[in-house]
Amino acid sequence: MKRIVVLVSGAGSNLQVLIDACQQGRIAAKLVAVFSNKADAYALERAQSAGIPADSLDAKAFTDRASFDAALAQAIDAYQPDLVVLAGYMRILSPEFVKHYAGRMLNIHPSLLPKYPGLHTHRQAIENQDEVHGTSVHFVTEQLDGGPVILQAKVPVFAEDNIEELQARVQTQEYNIYPLVVSWFVDGRLIMRDGQAVLDGQTLPEQGYAAD
Numbered sequence: 648m649k650r651i652v653v654l655v656s657g658a659g660s661n662l663q664v665l666i667d668a669c670q671q672g673r674i675a676a677k678l679v680a681v682f683s684n685k686a687d688a689y690a691l692e693r694a695q696s697a698g699i700p701a702d703s704l705d706a707k708a709f710t711d712r713a714s715f716d717a718a719l720a721q722a723i724d725a726y727q728p729d730l731v732v733l734a735g736y737m738r739i740l741s742p743e744f745v746k747h748y749a750g751r752m753l754n755i756h757p758s759l760l761p762k763y764p765g766l767h768t769h770r771q772a773i774e775n776q777d778e779v780h781g782t783s784v785h786f787v788t789e790q791l792d793g794g795p796v797i798l799q800a801k802v803p804v805f806a807e808d809n810i811e812e813l814q815a816r817v818q819t820q821e822y823n824i825y826p827l828v829v830s831w832f833v834d835g836r837l838i839m840r841d842g843q844a845v846l847d848g849q850t851l852p853e854q855g856y857a858a859d
């Protein structure tokens with residue numbers, strides 16, 4: 648059985664969906680540990696309720712990003728994961744950390760990448776009067792939110808939307824696509840090769856699988 652470690656910072660609704668998918672056999676893997684950079688993340692409670700070891704590291708206890716990430720990597724590697732899943736992990740990763748997990752670390756970002764990397768994606772979509780917004784699952788590379796896209800889901804943006812409404816619409820789609828992509832990886836169908844995402848032997852286009 649493949650082993651997955653999940654990194655979180657917040658509410659952990661994506662983590663919950665991954666927990667459920669593993670329990671229901673939709674992902675043929677075991678969630679072996681959850682780590683947070685926030686001790687009060689609700690995601691840690693979700694993990695504990697599911698019987699998954701969960702712990703947090705406090706950045707204030709470390710002199711710099713590299714030493715925090717080295718400690719985190721050591722904690723992660725004690726669980727010997729095949730895959731590291733970022734699920735709302737709100738901390739910039741050091742290049743060493745990213746290299747260490749190259750090709751075996753996924754992230755979900757709430758925009759149609761390469762549009763809107765970074766923060767406040769829903770606000771930007773509304774302010775720019777975009778008609779379409781969405782979410783992207785990608786391999787993590789050293790470029791922030793810049794790794795090869797595997798799968799996106801689009802949602803409409805309505806003129807009367809506020810940020811919370813749009814975020815909720817996007818997250819509903821996240822709950823569909825993240826477990827699916829994780830299952831592709833776990834089943835050996837998805838790899839990163841030469842900086843590109845490859846599914847079933849086919850290099851995926853810039854906007855991932857089934858881009859229209």
Ligand code: GRF
Nearest residue numbers: 657658659660661735755757
């Ligand atoms: C998600 O919307 C994800 O796209 C972003 O952070 C949010 C995490 O939410 N990276 P949750 O902690 O999974 O509820």
